[in-house]
Amino acid sequence: MTDKYAVFGNPIAQSKSPFIHAEFAKQTQQDLSYEAILAPVDKFDSYLTTFFADGGQGANVTAPFKEQAFAMCDELSDMAKQAGAVNTLFNLPNGKIGGDNTDGIGLVNDLEMLFGSLKGKRVLLVGAGGAARGCILPILEHNVAQLVICNRTHEKAEQLQKLFNEYGNFFAKPIEDLISPFDLVINSTSAGLSGQLIALPSVIVDETTDCYDMTYSQQTTVFNQWAQNQHARKTADGLGMLVGQAAKSFSLWRGVTPDTASVIRQLRGLMTQKVAD
Numbered sequence: 001m002t003d004k005y006a007v008f009g010n011p012i013a014q015s016k017s018p019f020i021h022a023e024f025a026k027q028t029q030q031d032l033s034y035e036a037i038l039a040p041v042d043k044f045d046s047y048l049t050t051f052f053a054d055g056g057q058g059a060n061v062t063a064p065f066k067e068q069a070f071a072m073c074d075e076l077s078d079m080a081k082q083a084g085a086v087n088t089l090f091n092l093p094n095g096k097i098g099g100d101n102t103d104g105i106g107l108v109n110d111l112e113m114l115f116g117s118l119k120g121k122r123v124l125l126v127g128a129g130g131a132a133r134g135c136i137l138p139i140l141e142h143n144v145a146q147l148v149i150c151n152r153t154h155e156k157a158e159q160l161q162k163l164f165n166e167y168g169n170f171f172a173k174p175i176e177d178l179i180s181p182f183d184l185v186i187n188s189t190s191a192g193l194s195g196q197l198i199a200l201p202s203v204i205v206d207e208t209t210d211c212y213d214m215t216y217s218q219q220t221t222v223f224n225q226w227a228q229n230q231h232a233r234k235t236a237d238g239l240g241m242l243v244g245q246a247a248k249s250f251s252l253w254r255g256v257t258p259d260t261a262s263v264i265r266q267l268r269g270l271m272t273q274k275v276a277d
Helices: 017-028 044-053 066-072 078-083 103-115 130-140 154-163 222-229 239-254 261-276
Strands: 003-009 032-038 056-061 088-091 097-100 122-126 146-150 170-172 184-187 210-213 234-236
Touching: 003 017, 003 044, 017 032, 017 239, 017 261, 044 056, 044 066, 056 066, 056 239, 066 097, 078 097, 078 103, 078 130, 088 239, 103 130, 103 184, 103 210, 103 234, 103 239, 122 130, 130 146, 130 154, 146 154, 154 170, 210 222, 222 234, 239 261
Parallel strands: 003 032, 003 056, 122 146, 122 184, 146 170, 184 210, 210 234
Antiparallel strands: 056 088, 088 097
């Protein structure tokens, strides 16, 4: 019998997760199905409960349901607790639900594949929303020299600093206090999707700086275009993070780790083809 998995979101039609997990299943000879489910904003709980009651083995969760998924879990991983959100759900004995957050691991794996080890680097994280929170601990665990967070509303960045204050190399700074280049700048905001960008000082990027945008698109993102204008060493978008977090979810469910590089190449090719069409 084919094992059932799904991703829940609203909207969800744009999700690449069904394609990604189908490719992972082919690679690893796993017998499973994976569908995208559009859950009404006020009925996520009942949709998820029905899915598991009908034999669902596990699920991914995307916006706007990650915090609701967190609240529904009977058991949470340390990463999920730190993130305050869940993107991966799985069955536990006695009908209970377990939750994990694989976003941060997906990010860090992609960063190291693209830019090399994070060890000893000065890193700037732009934005203080849920996407940023889920990535703070995984970045710190990779022995960065310093992780600085900035946000349009500085108080939000300060709240996250307090949450992770046991880590001595994590600091919240107002944007206007950023006065020197970083080794790596990560944009966790989605502002670029609407063609906007937080006003950042150009001094944070020079020809030695790598820049990464957690969002992705067919064209160069607004943040990466800005970074290239500041002569960044290298820029990348979040497509690899998307595939990387999916790979971690897949390995939690199936006990086997798929290859991400080939799937990233396939997705990039499909996106490029759409632009050409």
